[in-house]
Amino acid sequence: MNIPRVKICGITNLQDALHAVRCGADALGFVFYERSSRCVTPDQVATIIAGLPPLVTTVGLFVNQASEDVGRIAANCGLDILQLHGDESPEACQALAPYRVIKAFRLRDAGTLDAMPLYPVSGVLLDAWVPDQFGGTGHRCDWGLASQVAQKQPTILAGGLDPDCVADAVRTVQPYAVDVSSGVERAPGIKDPDKVAAFIHNAKCAAV
């Protein structure tokens, strides 16, 4: 079984970023969606990234933002990967080449899977479907559907993961990676150091 990579999303400060890296996070996510409690500015993210050691992947999360804006912010901050978490089209993903793009899909039912092959992306991220919300909800997605997707392409499992359930999620879905935002917080936008450490440990040890 694959040892999953771990992305800690919704990072808003350098202290949380460095702690996640020390605990073994492979990637850090920065939310550029203005309606999120974890929203950060490009200047904040540029400062955090400048303080990181090498070999940490930085991911910018956008929701239905114009491709030109996304590309400009990515270049200014030094982002490695772009995560599109709204209703973006395959063309919007294509427009961001040569950046690697992760497209998030909110799994409403099996029909959601039909659109995935149309997207020219490095991987898909699976999140819960919650009416009128795009993500960071703490709701779990359908792990049965997710495991079908994970057998076919690099799949990042997200949605309602936390230190207590992540090992079960890894064993059930066998994803390429797991991603968490609200499940390792002590307050909106602020990570809980113990939860971050436990989440990464439990995710990576689930497979061995």
Ligand SMILES: O=C(O)c1ccccc1N[C@@H]1O[C@H](COP(=O)(O)O)[C@@H](O)[C@H]1O
């Ligand atoms: O974290 C957010 O605030 C957010 C806002 C809008 C879209 C996505 C967001 N986060 C992503 O949502 C999933 C699940 O988060 P959670 O662990 O259930 O809180 C994850 O991929 C986050 O990167």
